[in-house]
Amino acid sequence: MVAFRYVAVLVAVYLSFIIPASSLAGYDYIDINSPFLRKIPIAVPVFGTDTANETGMQLSKKASDMLSGMLDFTGYFKMLDRDSFIEDSAKIKPDASNIYFPNWTAVGAELLVAGNLQVKGGVLEIELRLFDTIKAGQLIGKKYTTSVNDLRDVIKRFSGEIIYYLTGNRGFFDSQIAFVSSGTGNKEIYICEFDGSNTSQFTRNKAITIFPAWSSDGHWIAFTSYIKGNPDLYIVNTGDRSMSVVAKKGINITPAWVPGKFELAATLSYSGDQDIYLLTGTGKEIKKLTNERGSDVSPTWSPDGKKMAFVSSRSGTPQVYVQDVDTGHVERITFYGRYNTQPSWSPKGDKIAYSGMNGGRHNIYTIGLGGKDPVQLTGNAGDNESPSWSPDGSLIVFSSTREGPSRIFVMTAFGTDQRRLLAISGEQTSPKWSPGLNNKQPSISNLGGL
Amino acid sequence: MKKSIWVVLALLLVIPGLLFTASCGKKSLTADIETMKDKTKEAPAPPPRASAPAPAPVVQKAPEPLKISEEEMRAREKTSAMQALMNEDVYFDYDSAALAPAAQEILKKKAVALNKYSNISITIEGHCDERGTNEYNLALGERRAESAKKFLIDLGLAASRFTTISYGEEKPVGTSSNEEAWVKNRRAHFVLK
Numbered sequence: 001m002v003a004f005r006y007v008a009v010l011v012a013v014y015l016s017f018i019i020p021a022s023s024l025a026g027y028d029y030i031d032i033n034s035p036f037l038r039k040i041p042i043a044v045p046v047f048g049t050d051t052a053n054e055t056g057m058q059l060s061k062k063a064s065d066m067l068s069g070m071l072d073f074t075g076y077f078k079m080l081d082r083d084s085f086i087e088d089s090a091k092i093k094p095d096a097s098n099i100y101f102p103n104w105t106a107v108g109a110e111l112l113v114a115g116n117l118q119v120k121g122g123v124l125e126i127e128l129r130l131f132d133t134i135k136a137g138q139l140i141g142k143k144y145t146t147s148v149n150d151l152r153d154v155i156k157r158f159s160g161e162i163i164y165y166l167t168g169n170r171g172f173f174d175s176q177i178a179f180v181s182s183g184t185g186n187k188e189i190y191i192c193e194f195d196g197s198n199t200s201q202f203t204r205n206k207a208i209t210i211f212p213a214w215s216s217d218g219h220w221i222a223f224t225s226y227i228k229g230n231p232d233l234y235i236v237n238t239g240d241r242s243m244s245v246v247a248k249k250g251i252n253i254t255p256a257w258v259p260g261k262f263e264l265a266a267t268l269s270y271s272g273d274q275d276i277y278l279l280t281g282t283g284k285e286i287k288k289l290t291n292e293r294g295s296d297v298s299p300t301w302s303p304d305g306k307k308m309a310f311v312s313s314r315s316g317t318p319q320v321y322v323q324d325v326d327t328g329h330v331e332r333i334t335f336y337g338r339y340n341t342q343p344s345w346s347p348k349g350d351k352i353a354y355s356g357m358n359g360g361r362h363n364i365y366t367i368g369l370g371g372k373d374p375v376q377l378t379g380n381a382g383d384n385e386s387p388s389w390s391p392d393g394s395l396i397v398f399s400s401t402r403e404g405p406s407r408i409f410v411m412t413a414f415g416t417d418q419r420r421l422l423a424i425s426g427e428q429t430s431p432k433w434s435p436g437l438n439n440k441q442p443s444i445s446n447l448g449g450l
Numbered sequence: 451m452k453k454s455i456w457v458v459l460a461l462l463l464v465i466p467g468l469l470f471t472a473s474c475g476k477k478s479l480t481a482d483i484e485t486m487k488d489k490t491k492e493a494p495a496p497p498p499r500a501s502a503p504a505p506a507p508v509v510q511k512a513p514e515p516l517k518i519s520e521e522e523m524r525a526r527e528k529t530s531a532m533q534a535l536m537n538e539d540v541y542f543d544y545d546s547a548a549l550a551p552a553a554q555e556i557l558k559k560k561a562v563a564l565n566k567y568s569n570i571s572i573t574i575e576g577h578c579d580e581r582g583t584n585e586y587n588l589a590l591g592e593r594r595a596e597s598a599k600k601f602l603i604d605l606g607l608a609a610s611r612f613t614t615i616s617y618g619e620e621k622p623v624g625t626s627s628n629e630e631a632w633v634k635n636r637r638a639h640f641v642l643k
Contacts, residue, residue, distance in 0.1 A: 187620070208620050210584060224588075230615060231588060251592050251616055254585050267589065274589050295589035311586055317545065318586045339545070341583045355583060362583065385583055430584065 029166040030076050037414070039078040040166075041108045043133075044068040045085055047115035047126075060117050063126065063151055067113060070159040070173060073195050074394065075417040076166070080109055104133040111139075113162070124148045128158045130165065140165050163392075172390040174438035177397055178202065178212040178221060179408055183426030189223055194390070194433075196408070196421035202238075210430060213255040213264065218437040220281065222255035222264055233266055235283055246283040250274075256299040256308075265289060265299040265308060276310055278325075289325065300345045300352070309333070309343040309352050320354050322369070333371040340365075344387050344396075346413070353377075353387035353396055364398050366413070377415030388433045389413070397421065397431040531563045532570070532642060539637040540598050545582065547593035549601055557598060560640065561605045571643040574598050576616040577623075579632035584618055591616030598638040613643070 029040065047064045049056035072079045086103040104112050112133050117126040123145065130140040140161050144154045156173040163171035175194045180187050184201075189212045192199040202221065203209045209225040222235045231253055233246035246252045250269030257264045262281035267274055271288075274295045278286040290296040294313040301308055309322045320334040320343045334340035339357035346353065351366045356376075362383040367374040378384035382401035389396055393413060400409045403420070406427040411418040422428070538560070540553045549557065564570070576595030578587040595614035603609050624631035 208617075210620070250614075251588055253588050269589075269592060274592065295586065295593065297589045298585045313586075313589075318582075339582065341586045357581075360581070 037076065037412075037416075040076060040110050041080055042071060042077045042111040042113065043080045043082075043085065043104055043107065043109035044071065044113045045082060045087070047117055047128075049117050049119075051117070051119045056117070056119055059119060059124070059148070059151065060115070063117060063155060064113075064115060066152060066155045067115075067128075067159060070155060070195065071113075071162065074163060074171070075412045076163070077111075080107060084108075099131065101131070101133045101136040104131075109133050119148060122148050124151060124154070126151075126154060130162050167392075167394075169392045169394070170436060171392050172395065172433070172436070174436045175391050176218075176434045176437060177388075177408070177421070177431050178214060178434065179399075179428050179431040180210050180212065181424060181426045181428045183424055187429075189221070190424075190428075192422060199422060199424060203236075211254050212430065212432050213257055214432055214434045215257040215262070215264075215281070216259045216435050218434050220257070220262075222257065222266070224251075224253045224255070233268075233283065235264070235281060244281070244283040246279065254298045256301060259301055259303055259305045261305065265301070267295075267297045267299075276308070289323065298342055300343045302345050303347055303349045309345055311341045311343065320352065320367075322352075331370070333367060333369070334374070335371060336374060342386050344389055346389050347391055347393040351413075353389065355385045355387065355398075364396065364411075364415075375415070377411060378418070381418075384409075386430050388431055390433050391435045395433075397433050399429045399431060528567060531567065535560050535563050535572075536640050536642065539634075539639050541633060542594050542636045542638070544579070544632070544636065545590065547576075547590060547597045549597055553598075554601065557601050558605070561602055561607060564602065564607055564611070571611045571613075573641045573643050574612055574614045575621075575639040575641060576614065576618075577621060577635055577637050577639060578619045579635040580619050580622060580625075580627065581632060582619065584620070588616050588618035588620075591618045594636075594638050 030037070044064055044067055047060040049060040068079055071077050084107050086106060087100070099112070099114065110133055112131040113128065114131065115126060115128045117124060124147065125143070125145050127143045128141070129138055131138050142158055142161060144157070146154055160171050160173045163169065163173075172194045176191050177194065178189055178191050181190045186206055186208060188205060188209050189202040190199055191202045203223070203225070205225045205227050207226040209223055211224045213222045214220070219239060220235060220237055222233060224231050225234055227234070228247065230247065231251045233252035233255055235244040235246075235255075237243070246266070246268070248268055248270035251267065251274065253267050255264050255266040258278075263286065264279050264281065265276050266279060268277050269275075273293060274297065275288055276290045276296045276299050277288050280286060289299075289308065290310065290312070292312065292314045295318070296310055296312045298311040299308050300310070306326065307322055307324055309320055311318050312321050315332065317338040318341050319332055320340050321330050321332050323330045333352065334354065334356065337356045337358050340354055343352050343354045346366075351368055353364060353366045355362045356365045362385050363376055363378045364384045364387045365374050365376050377396070378398070378400070382403075384398055384400045384402075387396045387398045395410055396413055397408060397410045399406050406429050407423060408421040408428045408431045409418055410421050538556055540549070540556050542548070542553065543550065564572070574595040576591035576593070578591050578594075582590065592614065595616060599609075599612045599614055602612065619635070622631070622635045623637075624634050
């Protein structure tokens with residue numbers, strides 16, 4: 001696994017802002033709760049550079065492409081074609097006094113990101129600004145000084161600033177996705193970044209390895225593996241690889257970490273029935289959570305950790321249920337269809353995504369708590385399974401066989417902008433989106449003092 | 451992985467054995483005797499009789515191959531029974547761990563063999579077709595294996611002779627996405643321990 005590196009930001013200077021921020025940020029730009037989101041037209045011209053050589057030119061192109069790609073990935077923007085721009089982008093001085101906004105509104109841009117960078121002996125100095133072209137003013141301005149090798153981290157950070165300003169939410173640029181791939185001939189767990197880049201193999205068990213689950217601090221991944229022949233539960237530290245094993249008789253499967261705690265739920269069958277248990281992060285049994293005849297599998301926690309959704313066959317077919325952990329009160333929430341499994345509770349807490357089978361095909365649905373308003377997000381495109389939410393709740397990652405072999409796809413929480421995340425050998429299944437992994441990020445944005 | 455290598459090895463040993471058995475015991479006995487003759491370099495001589503002045507080693511050795519062959523016969527019979535035990539899968543309906551009459555008949559046949567060879571232990575694997583989701587199928591596979599195990603125990607076989615393992619939909623025998631493949635994959639499969 002590629003260790004997640006914190007960006008070595010030596011300087012992050014808040015440059016200036018012209019539009020006085022009446023509230024903490026401009027949340028009114030993008031209402032992430034709206035299913036009828038209008039994509040904001042944004043221009044991201046190639047950044048300027050004072051380093052007038054090949055390295056500088058290449059890097060500014062690379063940096064602006066990277067930023068453009070990350071913003072596009074969110075699904076919030078309509079990326080404007082650079083060929084249509086009136087101004088020669090490389091000559092833009094990225095501060096408001098030098099920008100002629102009518103040139104940008106004329107091409108349809110409502111937002112503009114301009115940047116300028118310099119390279120000196122491997123040290124990168126990059127200035128990035130977000131402008132509102134209609135109000136003709138700057139919304140965010142940052143200057144980062146770091147190693148040239150950390151360019152991607154800086155771009156992720158500034159993308160995060162933009163999304164935070166526009167939505168009030170931190171986004172997912174510091175998150176990763178764990179998934180299962182069969183490329184080596186065995187199912188093993190892999191990890192990639194939020195956008196499918198930098199894939200690395202996390203397990204080398206040479207045995208069926210499935211059902212990855214991130215702890216809410218991102219430091220642990222639990223999974224099921226047949227390393228010793230039986231489906232046992234492994235709890236592995238992503239840093240030092242320290243490990244605990246739950247290897248009871250029967251199945252030890254479908255782990256799900258309790259938010260904010262070093263505890264997880266998992267299905268064990270050593271008692272003779274398949275029930276969900278609450279375990280410590282080291283695999284010790286705390287208590288049995290379900291106690292009903294039949295299969296109880298696939299727990300997923302509400303963000304406050306008070307409720308658990310899971311799949312049970314207690315009614316005869318697999319359906320999704322929600323249980324209050326303290327009171328034990330259980331409520332069935334899926335009634336349509338005879339096969340509803342793989343629940344994933346949204347980070348905002350208001351919805352549960354799941355895969356439901358209808359007409360012989362699995363598709364992704366979301367449903368409100370109490371079984372309100374089920375919405376089908378995928379259709380007519382193979383089998384779509386294993387939904388998992390991005391940490392900000394704006395996107396859902398899932399697996400799909402629409403291209404033949406199973407691949408990892410991503411879409412917005414409303415089912416729009418469906419696209420493949422990556423293509424590697426073998427089949428990819430069971431994606432799980434991590435929480436935000438870069439806990440230092442907020443201290444940087446506070447320097448801005450918006 | 452190790453397990454599958456053992457399965458392959460076991461098959462390599464067992465299939466030729468079966469071919470022998472199938473080509474009938476008598477033939478193999480004759481073949482054995484002829485091989486003995488070859489070894490003693492008495493090719494033109496008639497089969498050794500008690501009255502014949504055959505060299506001592508041959509007289510002494512002659513009954514031996516017959517004895518071994520009888521043991522081999524029993525061994526081959528057992529191998530064949532074990533083959534049947536392992537080759538014949540118990541099939542299930544979609545999203546079900548219930549034993550249909552046909553599945554019960556297969557289990558009863560297996561019970562006869564298991565009664566005869568009381569020293570063998572079995573791992574019952576539970577499998578599913580690809581149509582469900584992996585998580586629920588892993589649970590369903592276990593219920594299928596347990597369901598087969600319970601039926602055999604109810605027929606009077608010792609519970610200690612059976613262990614179960616679920617592979618869910620992780621080890622399909624056929625990877626086609628059609629009813630024919632699905633039927634074959636919804637199975638309990640027996641493996642000698």
